[in-house]
Amino acid sequence: MTQNFLRGSHLKTRSTQAVLVKKEIWKRLLCKGGLLQTSLLLSVAANAQFTLNPQLQYEQLPGSFKITVQGNFTAKPATVLFDKTDIAYEHGVPNTALSAIPPDRGLTKSEFMYTLKAAWRNSGAGPFYIKKEPAHQRYPKTGSYYYAEGNGAHLSYPHAQNKDTVFASNEPKKLYVSWWYKQQNDTRDYFTFVLGNVTEQFNPVEGDEFTVDVGPHWTGITQVKGRVIHYDPATYTFVANFYDQNNANRIKSKILTLNKNGATALLNVNTGWQGANKYIRIWESDGANGAMRLSWTNTGIYVADMMGYNRSNVVARQWNHLELFIDQTTNTVKTKVNGQQDFVGNYTGASDKPGYAPSIGLIGFDPSVNILQKVWLDDIYMDNTFQRVVLGNAAEYSAVTHEEVQYVENWSSTELKFTPNFGSLNRQTAAYIYVFDQNGIPNPQGIFLGPAVIYDN
Template sequence: MRALLLVLLFTPIMGFAQTVNLVSLEKSGEGKITGVLLKGSGFGIKATPIFYDQVGTVYEKGIPNNFFEKFTSDRQITHEDTLNNTASPWGNVVGSIYVRSDPKFARGPATGKYYNSPSIKANLHNPRAYSRAGTPQESKKAYISWWFKQQNEMRNYFQFELNNIDANFNPAEGEEFSIDAGAHWTGITTIYGRVIAYNPSTKILHANFYGQYNTNRLTGNRLTLAASGKMATLAVNTRGTGSNKYIRVWESDGSDGTFRLSWTNNEIYQADFRMVQRSNVLPREWNHMEVFVDQTKNYIKTKVNGVIDAEGTYTLPSDVAGHSPTIGLIGLDGNQAEMIQEFWMDDIYLDGSFKRIVLGNAPKHADVTHEEVQFFTQWTDSEIRFSPYYGNLDRKNPAYIYIYSENDVPNSEGIPFESPPKMEN
């Protein structure tokens, strides 16, 4: 069943007129929107996205690859599955990664399968459809989007051996605590934190200490559990904070003179571009991660949940003919093996263009706080076709269509295409 809906215009974007004059909807017999066709002008011509991994099904230049579809939740992805099997969409794997679908951990009611690792160091390498060994059609741009959740923050994660421990001091994961840290020039005398784990036999506490990136104000002080009031002394710091890499974007082999970007929880660097910052990737929540690379302008940008995280340019030569920037590794690449960590990952999207279509959660882009990148099946100068994928958008409210230009600029007014929907949409 097909329904025609509304006529509207886009405001011209970045010097070119991008106009939508018709939105056509395809619906199932139950009224669910199964397809959206935008008709207009000025869209430009765009190939199908290079790589879109929905976990289970992976689209390689538009062609579905169901290699991981039959993996059970207890089957670890191995080197034999990836490095030694050309049917795999990924060229390699490091660490323990599984394909799972427990609704308790999925992004949303309809997002299905996801990658999961009970490890601090596990990642997928080198998509075969766009390998760093050499891309058949060279592009000097890359846009990468994925969803990521980690169990524990690592930048304020310390391990302490405790002494002077009260009887029945045995906190569980997630229990809050406070520390009387004494006078300080900041005026902050109490430090708060969260228990990650405690082992009574070794007296080792794993915990996040909010706002603390060294142990200067921790060692020797008393810790009080919020729930029970039980206390212990932070006697000896046995392990410091940790760094982890979310993604490496490579072309070629990553040697000198090639493009090699790394995004960690502490910094982003490529050649002589280096930005030290603390990415606002929230623990125990799904975060939308985005990377933008334009080698023609020596330009790099990252976003977390739609907010620019880092942006800048580099000057040193970082370009190899016949190669394009692609995913070198993605997942978690931590440097502290003893730390307790787990992560989840979903909907990995890679393309050689910043142009994309998304669904947003507000009618004005300035108010959008959640976007879901869409996998389109047609993009000509006059038509764009896609099947709406809502991810974990709040389905109590309508979604709106936004089309990003090659300069990463969207229409300021969202395109409405649905009335307040039913939950099954």
């Protein structure tokens, strides 16, 4: 049965209607094989390589549904990797090696290397866990996520494409990586001290806040605030975030006061700093001179001769959407954090070895110093093109603040087909489809899809 609806006039008030319409009415309209058509004509940027006069075809599936967008596109192969943890798609082929792993079983480095047959060829020291705890899910319907602690909390070398993959022809020159990342502790202002003159009631626990009087300063800031990460009373070792401090110069030899009870201690000896800790490393071939080798850390972006000092706003204890764009044809690197442009830079040194393509070397948390950390990873997406489909939370792309990258099952010159992944988008407000071309240019006006709640079973 096919049913046409939502034509022309609905576009004027689509957001309001989507929220107010009864879920049951929508479900009757979204019948099996139903067709969602819009007459919205999109004014695509001049350099975009597609035009859209979209028809959205709806197909009901057990527990979900599928959308087909019709238009004129540049066809692309299946996405290199989309890892949703319990299932990963490698060049379009599902990998369910981790689908039955119990949540209390820690996966070791040797298992990734030799027995698991998962999407990743290696990992850090780990162990890694596959969990679905509601307290840490991005949203209940986002399913499983990776969890690991300590300095080995990273995954390495996807089987689908890695530094050793050889391209006899059609060597990819672009890389796009998108992933969701949460860390327990901020590493931008992380310091370790041995305390002195500790008062009797000094008993901090993780999460306690404190104040350090630092005296007069040209900035006018006379106090530094912070949050406790760890305290060992046997050794007087104190680990904490000292907000907005790049080094220990202003806080060492000062008195720290706990906000909860006024107890104090002297920040006596600084024994550790935040280091340069990787969110991701990109390699091609062996990473030697002349090959692409990039690191995105808490202190900057580094590739070839480019050392881009940049303290990315990756917020602790919340999910962050990280995106990395590499274009070897223009020697350009760009990063985004939570939808906002984070860094753009160009390198001039050789970073392109013939026959190889940039790929994930590691992703997660790889510190240069010993740091107390917990890490969560979700929806890791890697492809050799900037072409992609996302759901956004606004009708105009310029107003979008939250994007969810979609796994497109089929991307031909006339249509693209995907099962919408609303991720952690607000379930009550309308979502819009954006299709990016090879240059990373989206349709400026979104294709109305509606709020996730109307599709929930």
